[in-house]
Amino acid sequence: MKQKNILVVDDEAHIRELLRYNLENSGYVVEEAESGEDALQKIGEQTFDLVLLDVMLPGIDGLEVLRKIRQENDQRNLPVILLTAKGEEIDKVVGLELGADDYIAKPFGIYELQARIKTVFRRLEAYEVKEQPQEESIKINDLIINKSQYLVDKKGKSITLTHKEFELLYLLARHPGRVFNREFLLETIWGYEYIGESRTIDVHIRNIRKKLEGDYIATIRGVGYKFADEG
Known part of the structure; x- marks a missing residue:
């Protein structure tokens, strides 16, 4: 960086x-x-x-x-x-x-x-x-993330995510390989500073990984997370 x-x-x-x-x-x-x-x-x-x-x-x-x-x-x-x-x-x-x-x-x-x-x-x-143009649909490997319909598709199978889980996945997928720290993700997705509650991000990431059944999101120890661009 x-x-x-x-x-x-x-x-x-x-x-x-x-x-x-x-x-x-x-x-x-x-x-x-x-x-x-x-x-x-x-x-x-x-x-x-x-x-x-x-x-x-x-x-x-x-x-x-x-x-x-x-x-x-x-x-x-x-x-x-x-x-x-x-x-x-x-x-x-x-x-x-x-x-x-x-x-x-x-x-x-x-x-x-x-x-x-x-x-x-x-x-x-x-x-x-936030100012960068948002793609209606992102396709990375076997995932399709549809912003307009808030749908995630993996190999033809629909994956149900909560609103915050989807927003978090979409943000990371828009910038594959870019590392985001927890504080930035909290402020961007939740819209305000979630002081002392960075575990919120960890819980949501864990839920996303479980639902997607793949290592799409990589942990950068001591920093945050990035979309790994591979399942």
């Missing part, structure tokens, strides 16, 4: 260093910018997956940087999390109105920040998956 590239924008060197250290230890690639001008230049020259943007910057402030990203830059859909000083309620409101994906107030805990980053990435991934 491709590493996510994050741009950290803050005029305080010790904050940039702290964020770089923790984010790189979490598997992200990190670039730094110490001003709004520097950030806009780097965004224009490189491709980033997310920007951590301090509001209080010298010269062009964070809100203006955000405005330029959303209005003028080729990366106008680039996810942005604002870093705001505690109590700057007006900046949070304006930032969200300008299109910030989230904000977090300083001082913040690194675990909270990492959780916010993961949530933004999951939300973006869910949006991209």
Whole structure:
């Protein structure tokens, strides 16, 4: 899986260093910018997956940087999390109105920040998956999965699945070989965060396997599941 590239924008060197250290230890690639001008230049020259943007910057402030990203830059859909000083309620409101994906107030805990980053990435991934054209019928090996009729056929035999089981199978089958983690599957299929209940996915996968009588769905230990593209 491709590493996510994050741009950290803050005029305080010790904050940039702290964020770089923790984010790189979490598997992200990190670039730094110490001003709004520097950030806009780097965004224009490189491709980033997310920007951590301090509001209080010298010269062009964070809100203006955000405005330029959303209005003028080729990366106008680039996810942005604002870093705001505690109590700057007006900046949070304006930032969200300008299109910030989230904000977090300083001082913040690194675990909270990492959780916010993961949530933004999951939300973006869910949006991209939902926006892809849905095929009415998917045929993989001996399976036919008919979305319009919510029917699954295996070698001419109809397989009865519950609504959630079907949605889960259909999502995995649309992306054979792609690994989805449990949290993403929960948010996408159930429509909200099922915090602490990732066993729900395991139970549904087990039921699907039993009904299909084949190893269509592979477990990626410690991560999640993928459609194995073979029965």
